[in-house]
Amino acid sequence: MKRMRLLTAAVAGVIAISGCGKDEGPARATGGAPGASAAPSISGPASDPDGAGAGAAPLPDQRRGKPWWDETRPAAAGDPVGPKGSTCELPVSFAAPKDWKIKKTTLDGGPLDDLAREGGFTVACEIDAKPAGVLGLMQVFRQDEPGAELKAAVDGHLKAQEGVVKRQDRTVTAGGLPALEVSYGSYSKVLEVTRLKRALAVQLPNKEIILLSIGGLDEEEHLGLLSGLRLAHAGMRST
Numbered sequence: 117m118k119r120m121r122l123l124t125a126a127v128a129g130v131i132a133i134s135g136c137g138k139d140e141g142p143a144r145a146t147g148g149a150p151g152a153s154a155a156p157s158i159s160g161p162a163s164d165p166d167g168a169g170a171g172a173a174p175l176p177d178q179r180r181g182k183p184w185w186d187e188t189r190p191a192a193a194g195d196p197v198g199p200k201g202s203t204c205e206l207p208v209s210f211a212a213p214k215d216w217k218i219k220k221t222t223l224d225g226g227p228l229d230d231l232a233r234e235g236g237f238t239v240a241c242e243i244d245a246k247p248a249g250v251l252g253l254m255q256v257f258r259q260d261e262p263g264a265e266l267k268a269a270v271d272g273h274l275k276a277q278e279g280v281v282k283r284q285d286r287t288v289t290a291g292g293l294p295a296l297e298v299s300y301g302s303y304s305k306v307l308e309v310t311r312l313k314r315a316l317a318v319q320l321p322n323k324e325i326i327l328l329s330i331g332g333l334d335e336e337e338h339l340g341l342l343s344g345l346r347l348a349h350a351g352m353r354s355t
Contacts, residue, residue: 173294183284183299188339190347191216197256197348198244198355203239204256206316208326209293210348210355215248235276236260236269243344250340254348255312255329262324266296269325270317279303280311290318290352297349312338316349 120124180187191213196202198209203218212218223229232239237257244253259269267285274280283300295318301310312335317327330345332338 154336173223183282183340184286185296185339188342188346190307190350191248191343193347197241198353200355206240206256206258206326207320207322207324208296210352212243212264212349213245213248213344213347216250216254216344217244217247218242233260235273236264237273245341245344250344252330252332252341253339254341254344257327257329259325259327262320262322264323264325266294266317266319266325270296270315270327271300273315273317273327274298274300277302279305279310288316288349290316291351291354293352293354294320295349307342309333314338314342314345314347318352320354 125301165323193211195212195218196209197204197212197218198206202209202218203322204220218241220241221232223232223238237259239255240258241256242253242258245251246253257273264272270285279299281301281303283298286297288295289299295316298315298317300313300315302313303310312332313330315327315329317325319325328345328348330338330341332341
């Protein structure tokens with residue numbers, strides 16, 4: 117009987133020990149510093165795009181997949197675009213993605229100048245993603261004649277493009293400035309292919325509009341370029 121009481125006490129002790137630690141507090145994240153929490157799985161345009169970057173809270177209307185792909189994370193930041201003394205001076209500033217090459221557009225009055233103009237806007241610079249292993253580029257347009265309402269100006273820009281299909285708009289902000297984001301396709305009758313496209317138009321206090329545009333022949337290319345547009349949107353500032 118004495119041995120039975122000792123055995124019962126021993127079993128109870130093992131059970132008590134095995135239960136310890138269940139209420140020791142929050143679990144620690146693996147692969148990081150003690151007490152660190154897991155990174156959020158989504159980082160689209162921030163709910164406060166006025167300076168938010170990767171890891172910021174998403175927009176309230178965030179949508180995964182087509183057409184917005186809000187789960188796409190901003191690219192790592194590289195050289196600045198827009199500030200005085202930079203390769204491409206603008207009335208706004210933002211970061212180009214790391215390793216993307218900024219190329220200023222120079223007009224010389226020749227016949228090729230028309231290639232830089234599209235629907236009331238002219239290309240100020242192009243940011244080439246190829247050095248970073250992404251095919252395609254981001255075009256940065258300046259409005260030729262400021263004054264039009266934001267949506268009307270964007271309508272004019274898209275009207276000049278070939279075969280715009282499946283257009284969807286949403287109103288956002290960028291650096292505290294009113295902005296319009298547009299997702300659409302551009303269908304080529306010659307190639308019989310639809311390119312995925314995205315535009316972000318930002319209106320300054322003087323009514324001038326800066327428009328950033330990306331494309332992509334397929335979804336992979338488009339999403340690679342979209343990470344650069346996400347970065348520009350998150351860090352946009354009026355200079």
